[in-house]
Amino acid sequence: MIIAFAGGVFGYSAMEREMFPVVKVSGASVSVAWNGASPRDIEEQIVARIEEAVASINGLDRITSVASEGMGVVNIRGRDDIDMDVFLDEIKIRVDQINNLPQAAYRPQVTRWEQRNWFFGMVVHGDVDQKTLRQIGKRVRDDIARLPGGELAVMQGTMDEQVSIEVSEEALRRFGLSLNDVAAAVRSTSLNSSGGRIESPVGDVSLMSRNIADSAEQFGDIIIRQTSDEGTVRVSDVATVIDGLVSDKLSTTFNGRNTIFVMTPEPDQMDIPSYAKGFRDYIERANDPANGILPEGMKIDILWDDSKTFDARMELITNSALQGALLVMLVLVLFLRPVVAFWVTVGIVTAFAGAVMLMPLFGVSWNILSTFAVLLVIGVIVDDAIVIGENIHREVESGRRDGLDAAIVGTQMVMKPVIFGVLTTIIAFLPWAFITGPTRMFTQQISFVVVAALTFSIIESMLILPNHLSHMKKQEFGGRTGRFMSMQRRIADSMLWFANHIYKPVLEQAIRFRYATVAFFFSLFAIAVTMQSTGIVPFKFMPEIxxxxxxxxxxxxxxxxxxxxxxxxxxxxxxxxxxxxxxxxxxxxxxxxxxxxxxxxxxxxxxxxxxxxxxxxxxxxxxxxxxxxxxxxxxxxxxxxxxxxxxxxxxxxxxxxxxxxxxxxxxxxxxxxxxxxxxxxxxxxxxxxxxxxxxxxAEEIRVTLKPGAETLGISLSDVSGQVAQAYYGIEAQRNPRDGEDVRVMVRFPESAREDLDSLETLRIRTADGREIPITQVAEFEFAPGINRIxxxxxxxxxxxxxxxxxxxxxxxxxxxxxxxxxxxxxxxxxxxxxxEAGGFEEEQRFFSEITRLLLIGVGAMYMLLAVAFRSYSQPLLLMMALPFAYCGAIFGLAVSGVPMAMFAFFGIAAAAGVVINDNLVLIDYVNRRRDEGAGAVQALVDAGVSRFRPILLTSVTTFVGILPLMAERSVQAQFLQPMIVSLGYAVAFALFVSLLMVPALYAAGVEVGRIFRWTWGGKPYRQIGEGYTGQVTLDEEALMGTSQGGHGSAPAQPAE
The missing domain is CATH 3.30.70.1430 (Multidrug efflux transporter AcrB pore domain)
Incomplete structure (x- = not known):
């Protein structure tokens, strides 16, 4: 136990804390830029060729592409079971082998898909221009990036910086220049270059030329041409240089003020509470004018902070878990003994501590889903401890054994159903860990927590709990606590009285009218299926958070x-x-x-x-x-x-x-x-x-050559190229500035680029220096176009x-x-x-896969139980928990008005684990009584009455353990409702299945077997229940007599 607690503390300190686990999607994107190209050209000459190249890659799932003006993107989705590194390498190899992409296109960029959750957003705002705001926002982003957790911070809501050298057609004609001349002058003058080194006797000296332009004035001083006739022609003589942003057609506001966004995605190692606190502290310092971080009139506000929601969700789940644990302990105190209740509760905590110790090894973080799984499994964990603790308690109170002997025998008597109950529950959850797709990161978190907790629960209930209860003595009622203990004992005995005087007659009638009982429960199952298939209980794949x-x-x-x-x-x-x-x-x-x-x-x-x-x-x-x-x-x-x-x-x-x-x-x-x-x-x-x-x-202008234009030495390539230079621009160079590239573009002024009439004044420059009006060599036609394919x-x-x-x-x-x-x-x-596309497509894929995995799980469960009970029929009886847990969940969701969701299946799986455990305890007792010679009805009644208390307690403690969260009406609890409601109502409904339907079905099975052996085997037929006299062959009355004076037990009944 000490190892579990110490390991739990270490495991918690080693776990990441995040809102949700990061969803990993297998895939990559190939993007190619081709300035000025139309979507159709991008599609035909870039996108289609890339698609052809990657279409036969092993592990490919699907390809989706977008061809837009100047850019083509091919998204390549891989199957979820692939090795992503190999897949990515194969994409790069295939793309590199393409040798027929347009020469003007940029080199293809292959980017691996990486999805990160944004956990913190802030706005930097004030009454300043966009460029100044960008510079301040960049400084804030750099400050955040230096804080723990902020290394991936990005700036949004702004344009890149750009130097625009705007030359009018009139200026080009006046000086006899072309746009190419201006761009060439910039390239040849604005540069940094190395001239090598001089190795002199006094030391080495580097030769450098540092003349790169970095401001509008410096670009304006660049000499384009210098002659004796015209003198010096500089860029400023023919152009207006604007050192600004790519476009001014961007508006970002926060409460009406100019703003820029600084967003922070989750880093590889996540600790959301501490990271967010660091950001909040920085914002507080930055907003204090005394620190001089922001200029006057500027302010930073928090746009969103997921740590607040994280803390609220954690507080809700933690408080609900504590309240549930106290309610469980109260129930056990009332119906068992305080010492049993205390050690069972300690066992729950021990199992969770052990689970937390293992969670980092499974790659599980401390997030809403993993804590959600802790709540989910609490009912299953307490069941093991209750079954063993109750049986040890029974041995001590009966006086048959005490001390270590009672602990060992009491544990051994129920060891088989407890162990196999845990194993079947693990099998019920394991398929969720093996599904593929984006949903995997959610289901794996829950499955791993449940498996880890169940693993430690079996260790704790089999080894640690019996050791603690080995010191338990027979209950005494004297001293200062005598009155309380007598009252507690009367409450505990009331359950045994209920089992003998209320439940037993009902059970006898259920066995007597066994076919009607079975038909009644199966009709309820059919109603439940109908309720979901007809939409009375609607389905929603993921609940809204x-x-x-x-x-x-x-x-x-x-x-x-x-x-x-x-x-x-x-x-x-x-x-x-x-x-x-x-x-x-x-x-x-x-x-x-x-x-x-x-x-x-x-x-x-x-x-x-x-x-x-x-x-x-x-x-x-x-x-x-x-x-x-x-x-x-x-x-x-x-x-x-x-x-x-x-x-x-x-x-x-x-x-x-x-x-x-x-x-x-x-x-x-x-x-x-x-x-x-x-x-x-x-x-x-x-x-x-x-x-x-x-x-x-969208309308587009199509340019075609007029007849005879070729005789002037002009081709369509010349015309389209010079039109693109004028309106899109020539990228003269890219200059580094503050860690980013700033493009230097040479083109027409913005007023000309926005005016259709300016196209008619454009001159086409020939190789021999002539300037020919475009209207003489080309004609224009308006035609419908498309901006995206x-x-x-x-x-x-x-x-x-x-x-x-x-x-x-x-x-x-x-x-x-x-x-x-x-x-x-x-x-x-x-x-x-x-x-189908979008979420419905993913849902279909998910359900197809989980159906296959669950069928495998059900088959594994059946084989495990068949080996344990050496029977082919009894596992089917035990597994009745599965459909009727679903049935109870559907009724509960209908009553509560909560839609069915994926998380509801986890509640059903947990409930099925509880009920299979109950069925195991019941049927194992029946088998032992049958082995002693009791008849079927006698064994069923004995088992039902004897095991009534542990079966009822496991269901009641599971229900009250989640009752605080089920009663919670806050917004934070809404996303948990499908699971909580499914678990609670499924356990409550399946209690009647275990106590009434399973015995009735067992009796029906025995009778059908006898009829079969009589018909086909020639064996004499005996009516079921012939030797049953209505008495219980147990010592329950002796247990009750501890405080009420009862005694004795009825004699054993002959076998039927």
């Missing part, structure tokens, strides 16, 4: 003007203000308001927002993050031209919607099929935010998605579409390939 942050994402069509983006931003900000005011009026008791702050980003074609809320524990119980998100959505109003609108309010991004992937080579055909599907989804009242990810049509498994694809109101709505819609919609869709679009 509410956050104190609402994330809003609004995507506009490609080509949306920046001014329209700012209008949407303002509309969202107004919605925040309106919702904040309405909530303050509705809940005046919350002084600071439910909405704490709002950060908004507008850039490209997207508006994002981070809406900070006060923590759930500081809100009225009736208000959840989901309610505030719906209020915010309503206050924002409709945005008719938005492609997608999303309000996320959970940590785990619970997928409640539907997604369908459609594939076809023709984009027009895809668009037609997507519209048909969206029109059908709109007919469901539960569906909203229906959208697809096809790029909206998405591919799935080497074919163009579109994903149609819709959010669904209510729990279980997705299942109903999917079922209805399978029956009513997809047959007609296949008739109308036979050439379109259909598939």
């Amino acid at each position: 509410e956050a104190d942050l609402i994330q809003v994402s609004i995507e506009m069509p490609d080509g949306t003007p920046y001014e329209r983006l700012l209008q949407v931003r303002d509309q969202l900000q107004n919605g925040v203000d309106v919702a904040k005011k309405e909530l303050s009026e509705q809940y005046p008791e919350v002084e600071e308001g439910l909405i704490r702050d709002a950060s908004l980003i507008a850039s490209g074609r997207q508006v994002q927002a981070f809406i900070g809320l006060i923590p759930p524990e500081e809100r009225p119980e009736s208000i959840r993050s989901k309610d505030i998100a719906e209020k915010l959505r309503a206050a924002t109003g409709a945005i008719q031209d938005a492609e997608t609108i999303e309000f996320a309010f959970t940590f785990n991004e619970a997928d409640t919607g539907v997604q369908f992937a459609l594939s076809h080579p023709d984009l027009d055909r895809l668009r037609e099929a997507a519209d048909y599907l969206k029109a059908h989804l709109a007919t469901y009242s539960e569906a909203y935010d229906i959208s697809d990810n096809l790029s909206s049509s 998405i591919r799935r498994n080497r074919m163009r694809s579109v994903t149609v998605s819709a959010e669904i109101f209510g729990d279980g709505g997705r299942g109903r819609i999917m079922g209805a579409m399978e029956e009513d919609f997809w047959p007609s869709f296949r008739q109308q679009f036979p050439d379109v390939i259909r598939g």
Whole structure:
């Protein structure tokens, strides 16, 4: 025990502390930049070639690609059982072997997928310009990166720095220059170079040229041309040099002030409470003007801090566990003895300490899921100790044995059911440790904790607990504690009285009407299955884990003007203000308001927002993050031209919607099929935010040569190249600045790049120095274009998605579409390939795999029990716990209004472990009585009455152990409800299965066997229960007589 406690302290100190385990996904991305290239060119000349190269890699799962303007990305997902290092090396080899990528394209970049949870976010804000804000934000990010846990801190909500040398067409003509001339001058003048070393007698001297330009003035002083006629022509003579950001079309605000974000993902070694405290201390110092960290008028605020939620969840689970342990101890004190209750409770703590010692070896961190597993297994651990402690207590109180002899014999009598009960429970949880996919990191955490705790529980209950109870003496009722002990004994005896006078007659009737009893319970099971299949108890794969942050994402069509983006931003900000005011009026008791702050980003074609809320524990119980998100959505109003609108309010991004992937080579055909599907989804009242990810049509200008242009020495390559130089720009060089690369771009001024008429004034420069108006050699045509092409498994694809109101709505819609919609869709679009995408696809894969693994587990459980009981039929009887634990869980979820979720299966598995243990204790006793010559009915009644107390106590202690959490109504407890409700109700329901249905089924099995032997074996048939007289052949009355004067036991009954 000392080793377990010491190891537990060491294991806890060695464990990481994090909100959730990091999800590892096998895969990599290949990205290739090709400046100015259209999505179609990117698709045909880059993406398709990379897909072809990697398509035959061993271990490949699927390929998804995106071709957009100037960039192609190929996402390569591997199977979860692959060696990721080998997979990544093979991708790099295949990509390096591609030799026909465009010459103008950059070298392909292969990046391994790495998913880290963001655990801390802060905003740096003030009334300064974007460039100044970026410099201050960068300094803050560097400070955070030097703190423990902040080494991966990144800056977001800003553009990269860039030097833009803007030359007008008029200036180029005036000086007879081209954009290439300006870029060449920059490259040849702004540089650092080494000239070697002079090894002189007095020492070595390095020869260096340091002339790299680093400011607008220095770039402006660069000489482009110098002649006796024209004099010196500098960059500043022909261009305007802007040392700024890549674009000014970016808006980031925090409560209306310019801001920049500093986000911190989890490092490899995580300790969320201490890391977050270090960040908070830094923010406090930075906001103090006396420290001089921030300029005047600047401030840092916390955007989110997961350590607060972590602490709240840990406090909830810890308090519930302590309350549950006290309730368990109280029950044991009342129905056994205080000394037994005390050592059983100590045994629970010992088993947990041993489990904590092993957890780091399994790679388990201290997170919400692992502590959740501690609660899950408490009922199973206490069962072993109760069964053994109760049996030792029985031996001592009966007077048959005392001391060490009672401890040894009492343990040996129930050793078999206890050991095999633990082993079957371990088998029930082990399959969850072997599933693949992103869900693995969640299920493994729970499985490993349960297995570790059960391993130590069997050691503690078999070796440590008997040693402690070996000092237990027969109960005495004198002295100062005599009155309390007499009262406790009367309470304990009441259970034995109940077993003899209430339960025994009921059990006899259940055995007498055994077929009706069995039929009744199986009809309940059929009802439970129907309740789930019809959606009465809806299913949700992952329960929502509410956050104190609402994330809003609004995507506009490609080509949306920046001014329209700012209008949407303002509309969202107004919605925040309106919702904040309405909530303050509705809940005046919350002084600071439910909405704490709002950060908004507008850039490209997207508006994002981070809406900070006060923590759930500081809100009225009736208000959840989901309610505030719906209020915010309503206050924002409709945005008719938005492609997608999303309000996320959970940590785990619970997928409640539907997604369908459609594939076809023709984009027009895809668009037609997507519209048909969206029109059908709109007919469901539960569906909203229906959208697809096809790029909206955008006009493009197509340039073609006029006849005879080649005779002037101009090719289409010359024209398209010089157009790209003018409007995209020439990257003259990349200069290092503060650890980052700053691009130096030479191009037309922004006013010309935003004006269609400027294209007609462009001159094409020939090799011999002539300047020819572009309108003489080329013509322009407006045509529909596309800004993004998405591919799935080497074919163009579109994903149609819709959010669904209510729990279980997705299942109903999917079922209805399978029956009513997809047959007609296949008739109308036979050439379109259909598939599920997103969360539903992962769910299907998960359930397919876990079903296979659970069947293997059930088979292993059956073989283990068959060997233990040397029977093929009794394991089936014992395993009745599995379907009826499910049955009880379904009824409990229906009564509580909680949807079925993946975590509910863990509660069912834990309940099944409790009930299998009860069945083992019961049937093992029946077998021993049968071996002594008792008849079937006599053995069943003897076993039921004798084992009533340990069976009832195991179920009651499991139920009361989780009762505090089941009664908890706070937001923090909601994500645990599916597991807690399933475990509690499954154990309560399965208690009746063990005490009534299992004996009835056993009796029915004996009778069927006799009929079979009489029919086929010619043996005489004997009616079951012939020799049963209604008396219990046990010494329970002697146990009760310790405090009430009872005595004696009935004589043994003849075998039937």
